[in-house]
Amino acid sequence: MRQDARENRERILAAAEEVFGAHGAAGSTEEVARRAGVGIGTVFRHFPTKEELIEAALLRHFDHLTGRAHALAADDPAAAWRTLVRAMIVSGATKLALISVLTDRGGFPDSAAAASNRLKAAVSDVLRRGQDAGAVRASATVEEVYLLIRGLAQASATMPTPPDTLDRAIDVVLAGLSEPTG
Amino acid sequence: MRQDARENRERILAAAEEVFGAHGAAGSTEEVARRAGVGIGTVFRHFPTKEELIEAALLRHFDHLTGRAHALAADDPAAAWRTLVRAMIVSGATKLALISVLTDRGGFPDSAAAASNRLKAAVSDVLRRGQDAGAVRASATVEEVYLLIRGLAQASATMPTPPDTLDRAIDVVLAGLSEPTG
Amino acid sequence: MRQDARENRERILAAAEEVFGAHGAAGSTEEVARRAGVGIGTVFRHFPTKEELIEAALLRHFDHLTGRAHALAADDPAAAWRTLVRAMIVSGATKLALISVLTDRGGFPDSAAAASNRLKAAVSDVLRRGQDAGAVRASATVEEVYLLIRGLAQASATMPTPPDTLDRAIDVVLAGLSEPTG
C-alpha cells in the first residue's frame, strides 16, 4: 500500500502542476483530483490544505529545474548559460503562476523557499561560470537575473505571446547581461 | 447628485485598482466597496459585472500611462525613453496583474484592447524617437519591449522585490535595448 | 401639481397591472417605474410598499370588473350571465396572478377585500337574475362561481392555452352551472 500511496502522491502533484499552472489559484482542488484520477479525499489526505498542495507542486518544479541546472555543468559555460536562461523561461512559463498564489497567502513557505534557494544556488553556479568565462557581465547578481527570468516566464504565460517575440525578448535580456564590449 | 455619483465612480475605480492589482481576480468586489467607502450595491450600479469593473480599472490605468507617455514628448529622447520604461514598470507593477485576470476570462474586452493600443502607440512614439536619436537599437520592436516591461512589472508585483534589485533588472533591460557599441 | 400627481398615479397603476400581470410578484418595481415613465422614487412616494402597489393595482382591476358587471344589468339575464363569466375569465387572466402574491404575503388587505366584495356583490346580482330567469341552477353560490372563474383565469394565464380549449372549458363550467334539465 505504501507503493500505491506514493504513486498517488506523484499523480496528484503532476495534476496540480497542470491545473494551477494553467489557471493559477483559481484552479480547483477537485479538478486536480479528477485529473489525478483519485477522490477528493485522497488529495486532502496527502496535502491537508490547498496551500500545501500548491507549495509541494512548486517545490517539485523547482527541483526539476535545479536538476537541469546541475546537468548543464558539463557544457561550455557560455552555451550553458544561454540554455539555462531560455529553459527556465520557456518551461517555467505556466507553472510560475503558482508563486503569486503563495505570496498572496502570507509569505513564502519554508520548504519552498529552501527549494527556491537550492535552485538559485544552482543558477548562481552556472552564472558564475559564465562570468568567469567572460560571457556574462561581472556586475550581474542572481537576484536580478531571477527577476528577469520570472518576469518573462509569467508575462508570456499570462498573455498569448508569439514565440519569436519571446525569443527576441530573451535575446534582449541576454544581451543586457553580457559583458559590454568597448 | 451627478456630482456625488461621479465622485463615487472615481473612488470605486481607485479602490478596484488597488484591490485587483494586489490580489488579481481573487480580490472580492465587496473589498472594493469597503475600500471605496460605498455599499456593495453602489459598485454594481456603476459596474454591473465584476468583469466590467476590472475592465474599467484597467482602462483607466492604461489611459494614465498613455497620458504620461505623451507628456514625455518634450524631453530629451534618450532620457524620455528611460523614464517611460521605468515608469511603466514601477507604477504599473501591481496593477498589471489585472491583465491576466481578463485574459483568463475569455479574451481582452474591446475597450481595454483599444486603450491598450493607444498606449502601445504612445510607447511606439517614444521608442522611435529614441531609436532616431541612436539611444535605442534600431532592431527593437514594441512587441518585445512590451513583453519585457510587463514581465518585470508582474514579477515584481507578485513577489516582494527589493527596489535596487528591480532597478538593476531595469538597467539590464535598458542595456539590452541600447545600440550595441563597437 | 395635484393634476400631475394624479396622472402619475394612474400611469403607475397601469404599468403595475402590466408588469405584475405578466410576471407575478417577480416583476420588479423598477420595471414598473420605467414603463410608467417616472422615477423609482415617485412610485414609492405614491405607494410606500411594493405590496401596497400591487394591492392598489388589484383594486383597480376589481373596480373595472365591477363597473362592467353593473353595465350588464340592462341585458337579457341569461346572456348577461354568460358574457360576465366569459369577460372575467378572459380579461382577468393575466392580472389575477396578482392575487397569489398578496395571499402569500400574509392575507388579503382590507381595501382589496372590500373591492373584491363589491365585485362579488355585482356578480351576485347578475347571478341571481340568471337564476331567477331559470338560466342558472338555483343551488349555485357566488363562492364556487368565483373559484371557477379565478381558476380558469389563472390556469390559462400561467400556461399557453389555445383559445378554443379555453372556450370549451368555459362551456363546461357554464353547462355545469345551468339548471339540470330532466
Place this chain on the structure above:
Amino acid sequence: MRQDARENRERILAAAEEVFGAHGAAGSTEEVARRAGVGIGTVFRHFPTKEELIEAALLRHFDHLTGRAHALAADDPAAAWRTLVRAMIVSGATKLALISVLTDRGGFPDSAAAASNRLKAAVSDVLRRGQDAGAVRASATVEEVYLLIRGLAQASATMPTPPDTLDRAIDVVLAGLSEPTG
C-alpha cells in the same frame, strides 16, 4: 454512503415540493435545505440549479399522480373518473404552482414535459373509459379537462378556500362534463 445520498435526495425533493408548492419560484433554495435538514451545499450537489430542483420536484409530482391514475384502472369507470378528478385537484393543489414557475423561466423542460405527457395519457385512459361507460360526455377532450383541473388546483392553492366551496366547484365541473340527459 449511497444509501444516505438517496435518502437525502428524497428528503430534498419532498421539501422542495412543499416550499415551491407553497411559495412558487419565490421559495428559496435555502428554505428547502432547512426543511430537508441538510446543508445548502448538499442541495446543490444533488440539483446543480434551482431550476433543476424545481423540475425534479415537478416530475416527481407528476409521476405520483400518474401512478394514482393507473391504480384506478380496477374501479368502476364512473367512480374512477370522479375520484381521479377530485384527487388531482385536491392533492395537486399547492404543487401545481410549480408549473407556472417553470413556464415563466422559458418553457417546459423536456423531462417534465415527458412526465406530464405520461400523466396526460393516464388521465386520457380514465376519461375514455368514463366516456365509454356513458358517464362523461363524448365531446370532452383531455385538453379542457386538464385546464379545468389545473384551474381549480391553482385557484384553491393561491387563496384560502373553504373545503365545501371547493367541493361544490368540483361538482360543477363534473356536472358540466357529464353526458347531458334529456
Place this chain on the structure above:
DNA sequence: TATGAATGAGTGTTCATTCAT
C-alpha cells in the same frame, strides 16, 4: 414634489475542508 443614486439584506452558486462509509 420628482428624481435617481445609495444602501444592504437576501439569493443562487462555488469550493475548500471534514467525515462517515
Place this chain on the structure above:
DNA sequence: GATGAATGAACACTCATTCAT
C-alpha cells in the same frame, strides 16, 4: 488508506426601500 457525500463560509449579483439633491 481511499472514497465521495455533506458542510457552510464566501462571493457575485438583485431589488425593495431610503434619502440627498
